Amino acid sequence: MNEPFRNHRGIAAPLYRINVDTDAIIPSREMKRVSREGLGEGLFANWRYTDPATRQPNPDFVLNQEPWQQATILLAGANFGCGSSREHAVWALKDFGFRAIIAPSFGSIFQGNCICNGIVPVILDDDTVATLARSEQENPGRPITVDLENLFVIDSEGNQHPFNLGEDARKMLLEGLDPIALTLTQDDLIGEFLNQDRQKRPWVYLENCSTSSAE
Amino acid sequence: MSLAASGLTLFEKIWAEHLVNQRSDRAGLIAIDRVFLHERTGGLALLGLEQARRKVRDPARVFCTIDHIVDTFPGRGDQTRMPGGCEFITSTRDAAKRAGLRLFDIGDPDQGIVHVVSPEQGIALPGLTLVCPDSHTGTVGGLGALGWGIGSSEAEHALATGTLVVDKPKTLRVSFEGSLAPGVTAKDMILALIGAHTASGGVGYVLEFAGRAVRELDIEARLTLCNMAVEFGAFSGLIAPDDKTFDYLHGRPFAPEGVAWDRAVAHWRGLVSDSNATFDREISIDASRISPRITWGTSPQHVAGIDERVPDPAAESDPRRRQAMEQALKYMDLSPGDSLSGLPIDGAFIGSCTNARLSDLRAAAKLLRGRRVAQGVRAICVPGSSRVKAAAEAEGLHQVFIEAGFQWRESGCSMCFFAGGESFGAGERVVTSTNRNFENRQGPGTRSHLASPATVAASAVAGCITDPRRLDPGTQP
Numbered sequence: 001m002n003e004p005f006r007n008h009r010g011i012a013a014p015l016y017r018i019n020v021d022t023d024a025i026i027p028s029r030e031m032k033r034v035s036r037e038g039l040g041e042g043l044f045a046n047w048r049y050t051d052p053a054t055r056q057p058n059p060d061f062v063l064n065q066e067p068w069q070q071a072t073i074l075l076a077g078a079n080f081g082c083g084s085s086r087e088h089a090v091w092a093l094k095d096f097g098f099r100a101i102i103a104p105s106f107g108s109i110f111q112g113n114c115i116c117n118g119i120v121p122v123i124l125d126d127d128t129v130a131t132l133a134r135s136e137q138e139n140p141g142r143p144i145t146v147d148l149e150n151l152f153v154i155d156s157e158g159n160q161h162p163f164n165l166g167e168d169a170r171k172m173l174l175e176g177l178d179p180i181a182l183t184l185t186q187d188d189l190i191g192e193f194l195n196q197d198r199q200k201r202p203w204v205y206l207e208n209c210s211t212s213s214a215e
Numbered sequence: 216m217s218l219a220a221s222g223l224t225l226f227e228k229i230w231a232e233h234l235v236n237q238r239s240d241r242a243g244l245i246a247i248d249r250v251f252l253h254e255r256t257g258g259l260a261l262l263g264l265e266q267a268r269r270k271v272r273d274p275a276r277v278f279c280t281i282d283h284i285v286d287t288f289p290g291r292g293d294q295t296r297m298p299g300g301c302e303f304i305t306s307t308r309d310a311a312k313r314a315g316l317r318l319f320d321i322g323d324p325d326q327g328i329v330h331v332v333s334p335e336q337g338i339a340l341p342g343l344t345l346v347c348p349d350s351h352t353g354t355v356g357g358l359g360a361l362g363w364g365i366g367s368s369e370a371e372h373a374l375a376t377g378t379l380v381v382d383k384p385k386t387l388r389v390s391f392e393g394s395l396a397p398g399v400t401a402k403d404m405i406l407a408l409i410g411a412h413t414a415s416g417g418v419g420y421v422l423e424f425a426g427r428a429v430r431e432l433d434i435e436a437r438l439t440l441c442n443m444a445v446e447f448g449a450f451s452g453l454i455a456p457d458d459k460t461f462d463y464l465h466g467r468p469f470a471p472e473g474v475a476w477d478r479a480v481a482h483w484r485g486l487v488s489d490s491n492a493t494f495d496r497e498i499s500i501d502a503s504r505i506s507p508r509i510t511w512g513t514s515p516q517h518v519a520g521i522d523e524r525v526p527d528p529a530a531e532s533d534p535r536r537r538q539a540m541e542q543a544l545k546y547m548d549l550s551p552g553d554s555l556s557g558l559p560i561d562g563a564f565i566g567s568c569t570n571a572r573l574s575d576l577r578a579a580a581k582l583l584r585g586r587r588v589a590q591g592v593r594a595i596c597v598p599g600s601s602r603v604k605a606a607a608e609a610e611g612l613h614q615v616f617i618e619a620g621f622q623w624r625e626s627g628c629s630m631c632f633f634a635g636g637e638s639f640g641a642g643e644r645v646v647t648s649t650n651r652n653f654e655n656r657q658g659p660g661t662r663s664h665l666a667s668p669a670t671v672a673a674s675a676v677a678g679c680i681t682d683p684r685r686l687d688p689g690t691q692p
Contacts, residue, residue, distance in 0.1 A: 017539060017542070018535045018538075018539050019414050019415065019516070019539065021651070021653045023654075023655065023656050024653065024654060027633075028635070029297070029634055031634070032299045032635075034258055034259055034262065034302055034303055034306045034307075035259075036259070046654065052659070077535055078415050079414060079415035079448055082446075083350060083651060084350050084632075084651075085256070085349055085350040085365060085366055086255075086256060087256070087348075087366030087367045087368060090366070105415055105419075105448075106418075107418075108418065108419070108448070108450050109363075109365060112366060113366035113368065113369075116366060116369060166240070166241045166382050167239035168380055168382075169242070169382075171239075179372055179380065180269065180371060180376060183372065183375075183376045183378060183380070184375070186244065187376075189236050189244075190235055190246075190376060193235045193246060194377070201232075201479075201482065202471075202475060203340070203470075203471035203478070205275075205276070206276055206469065207275060208274060208315065
């Protein structure tokens, strides 16, 4: 279960590079245990630390700078979260404290992972994100708002920037719903579908042949 | 909705066949025919399900392999060079057994990289939906199956309910007209597409690859083409199944047999885009003009013909792209105008779900036969599955690789990505048949150049980036 997201006001960190991949968001070697917890430390490890092994902070990296150490919103470039499907990228961002990410576009798996974890992926056009990022750099630390109920971002000047989000995803985020529980309320529909499909496409359905062959 | 009668695309047919319920304007509840898990993220999904006291709805249609962080050295076990890797393997194995899944475990003759195993075993079939917590799941589009990558939470959803809520993507047909020149491969085609239209050019779309050059590809090459649809930002990629597809699948372990096979093939023949179907977008590429491609930067869109030079960021009008190019050149230690061909290399890697099938190994071996890897080049071949390895050994390919100076490994994802174990090392320049040249992807500071297996082999022999056609008299440009 995720915390419901209605609207959120916070500091936005500008990380305005294109094609930031999930390997950059969390390098594979930072996924050390079979767990969703404690991944914030590995967030952007290759950029955030001068040496990822000693965790010596890189002073040039935005999340090591005041006031962006307290950022809860990320202003990102196009195709943010492309690459590997690792949900660890979203868990790491969430663990760091991010509640929303604003970008011109997202890697599609990453976008889905955000919604599953209560992080709002906000798509605004390239120029608007660039303006928000520039304004943040010129006047750091002036909070902006992501209003999911009304589907707009309010910048530090009070201007509203509308965005779209699929109805289903929005409902999921607004109410902090458990998507599996929600789908299981349609279990009858699924059963009915499967019965009909089994007639139409019998080859799709397999006998349980399981048992591991390595035993 | 248009009032005029319009045909359906291949994707729309598959979508309609799997739509359980229209959830909202864009989102549909889609039936999932196959789920494939692996030890890197799959174990987590199974454990999450157990913690929520939920069950796998239909274990007979869920599969699991050990591929991502398993060692690829001969005589391997559960211990890995990746610190903590063993826990991923054992916890996934235990959870898969508790759930009653078919597990392709270490030592199983059918073990291998998930996207190599699923076609090889006939687990992926035309028109099926297949998901896996791995971004390269679209590979199976080469058989006309709709596969896409998901996270662990969505994997739990698919396991528990047999469905996923999906935002319907738009359709984009990519037509490769004409025929490929000799020595040019599916890898070069997909890199050419990404180079021309950027790594985010396909965001929001499902691709259908069409045109003469695509129809002429064999099935393994079609899998390569679809494998990298995700590097184009696409939801997935599809190729309409044809007789080559049916021939490839016939007799595979999980493919239907007898009457069921005939009935399936009759159904699969309808899985083509109608001639009057319309796509949301179309791209056409002259395949005959594609030359071998190699990447020079840190995104698959940073790619050029192997006979071209490193481009100058100053010539790029988009400031964001220019900045990314500058950053990439710094990481790759290259300068504008550098010749790609002739650039000295330290490593050569043939492996991954992109290019480690039997045909890939044959293409590389053809150039390696009777030749030696250049001094100072660390060359490694990791077959895509244990079956691929066995088939290659049955025709003596392993001898060709070993005699040339390549390491010959057990199957797995291996050095396609760095998980804390093996790496080529900081500052090392590697020509690789994999799919991602991201910063640090193959190890901290490692510089990856993506190319076809033939280009990797030719470069390994020469000790520098080399056009494979120069080593193969039949393919001289």
